Amino acid sequence: MTDNSDTILARLMGLHPKVIDLTLDRLERLLATLDHPEAHIPPAIHIAGTNGKGSTQAMIRAGLEAMGKSVHAYTSPHLARFHERIRLAGTLISEPALSALLDECEAANSGQPITFFEITTAAAFLAFSRTPADYTLLEVGLGGRLDATNVIAAPKLCIITPVSIDHTQFLGETLPEIAGEKAGIIKRGVPVIVGPQEEDALEVIEARAARLGAPLHIYGQHWQVWEERGRLIFQDETGLLDLPLPNLPGPYQILNAGAAIAALRLLGADEAACEAAVTRAEWPARMQRLRRGPLVFAAGAAELWLDGGHNPAGGIAVAETLSRMAPKPTHLICGMLNTKDVTGYMRPLTAQAESLTAVAIPGEPNTLPAEETEAAARKAGFARTAQAETVDAAIRAITARQPQARILICGSLYLAGQILRENG
Numbered sequence: 001m002t003d004n005s006d007t008i009l010a011r012l013m014g015l016h017p018k019v020i021d022l023t024l025d026r027l028e029r030l031l032a033t034l035d036h037p038e039a040h041i042p043p044a045i046h047i048a049g050t051n052g053k054g055s056t057q058a059m060i061r062a063g064l065e066a067m068g069k070s071v072h073a074y075t076s077p078h079l080a081r082f083h084e085r086i087r088l089a090g091t092l093i094s095e096p097a098l099s100a101l102l103d104e105c106e107a108a109n110s111g112q113p114i115t116f117f118e119i120t121t122a123a124a125f126l127a128f129s130r131t132p133a134d135y136t137l138l139e140v141g142l143g144g145r146l147d148a149t150n151v152i153a154a155p156k157l158c159i160i161t162p163v164s165i166d167h168t169q170f171l172g173e174t175l176p177e178i179a180g181e182k183a184g185i186i187k188r189g190v191p192v193i194v195g196p197q198e199e200d201a202l203e204v205i206e207a208r209a210a211r212l213g214a215p216l217h218i219y220g221q222h223w224q225v226w227e228e229r230g231r232l233i234f235q236d237e238t239g240l241l242d243l244p245l246p247n248l249p250g251p252y253q254i255l256n257a258g259a260a261i262a263a264l265r266l267l268g269a270d271e272a273a274c275e276a277a278v279t280r281a282e283w284p285a286r287m288q289r290l291r292r293g294p295l296v297f298a299a300g301a302a303e304l305w306l307d308g309g310h311n312p313a314g315g316i317a318v319a320e321t322l323s324r325m326a327p328k329p330t331h332l333i334c335g336m337l338n339t340k341d342v343t344g345y346m347r348p349l350t351a352q353a354e355s356l357t358a359v360a361i362p363g364e365p366n367t368l369p370a371e372e373t374e375a376a377a378r379k380a381g382f383a384r385t386a387q388a389e390t391v392d393a394a395i396r397a398i399t400a401r402q403p404q405a406r407i408l409i410c411g412s413l414y415l416a417g418q419i420l421r422e423n424g
Helices: 005-015 025-033 053-066 095-109 116-130 175-185 199-212 252-266 271-280 294-299 312-323 342-351 370-380 391-401 413-422
Strands: 044-048 071-074 086-088 135-139 157-160 192-194 216-218 223-228 231-236 239-244 303-306 330-334 355-358 385-387 406-410
Touching (some): 005 095, 005 116, 044 053, 053 135, 071 116, 086 116, 095 116, 157 175, 157 252, 175 199, 192 252, 199 216, 252 312, 294 303, 294 391, 294 413, 312 406, 330 391, 355 391, 406 413
Parallel strands (some): 044 135, 044 157, 157 192, 303 406, 330 355
Antiparallel strands (some): 071 086
16 A cells, blocks of 8 residues: 655655755656656646746646646645645646655655655656646746756746846856856757846846757847736737736736746737736735635734745845735734845835744744844844744734734745645
8 A cells, every 4th residue: 555645755855865956867867767757748838937937837827728728737845735736737636646656756766865856856747747738837946957847858938037046055156157057948949938137147048048049038028018007018029918917916927927928929829818827827825815714813803914935036026015005004924944045035125014023934944043033134124023933923913013904924935835734
């Protein structure tokens, strides 16, 4: 009898001493043993970038499904359950299917060193190769060039969302270095949708595309997107679209929607599919309003929001979203990992929030302790800071002072996932 997926996943965590060790050698060995499932998946759309990958993928999926297409999707990290990472022809993978695939990959690996992400990516490729679909959406886990998803030899389309500074310990200290890693997904002759980029990042992307003869579709050159009178306007060489604003909140979703629409247009989507992309996408923990569960009950009359952004660009995006919301006293509850640019994330938020309460992320080995998060908040410019043992305690302390407040839980996808699990 096969163990359940949680038991197998726990074992797989022990197959390599490091969580992240960027190389493709171990995965290529395992995929060869499994008879190369990655060569037999439906046409792949490969998405790299620092921010916006998940939202862009969700919009493309909504658009393709509106065209009647069946779509596999691979994303990471998961928020509440691992099963969220693998979507087969539109449906999250079942527990029996996941545990059987993990069991098969574990047996094929024969106890050899391999990271958790590598072996679970192999399981995803196995699943995608055995279930018919029209497209496979692959979100890069980290970087691009040496990411486990980059074993795909000839994707149908590549997308690079905005590149910014993050994961410097793995991808390089400078924007051009990081852009070089992201541009590693570009393949010979394969079209690339390029979202808004800093000039020195764009130069790196353009140089690699030129070497490989990959046609570029660049924001600001080949396609444009903007908000006008409460509508989303998209324009490319094919013409102009006048669409509703994205249902995913935040001004940055306009740009994510633009990349998604540019991709869909290359895939032959009509206006109805493009409209579905912006109105039907679902992507939790991106400025998500929580409306039920014990934390909402604890918040009482206060608004409760959740966001998983965790780098400086994510902080800017959240600040812009807050700046466009109806004025209301706003308080942050923040937990972050010790691998992040914490003050860089917090600095843009100081103008939008009255206070920041720091929490540790329970059960997360790389959490920043609450006292260090609070110290970073003061350094970033927050005049009013505090610490709390739990998110629940932080909510109750804030609402005791301001019952009608807006409260945003933020700073980490790991914290966001825990909130979604515990809050139902």
